[in-house]
Amino acid sequence: MKVKDPVCGMEIESEKAFAKREHEGRTFYFCSQNCVSKFDADPHKYGHPQKHEHHDEHGSHH
Ligand SMILES: [Zn+2]
Structure with a gap:
């Protein structure tokens, strides 16, 4: 399964x-010790991505 290192x-x-972490019910995967360390230092910074990737499901824009 392809996943994204946050x-x-x-x-x-x-x-x-390299490692994975569970945070508030979601699982995150990391490519290196460096990335895991950053996540451990501040999981909220990485564990809650902004919603700009969410697609518009309404389809009502003109
Ligand atoms: Zn990484």
């Missing part, structure tokens, strides 16, 4: 991830 933004295979 710290550096890199796409990685979950089976090959």
Whole structure:
């Protein structure tokens, strides 16, 4: 399964991830010790991505 490292933004295979963390019911995967350390230092910074990736489901814009 392809997943995204929330710290550096890199796409990685979950089976090959260096490490993973669970935060508020979601699982995050990391490519390196450096990224895990950053996440551990401040999980809220990375564990709650902004909603700009959400697609518009209304389709009512003209
Ligand atoms: Zn990374």
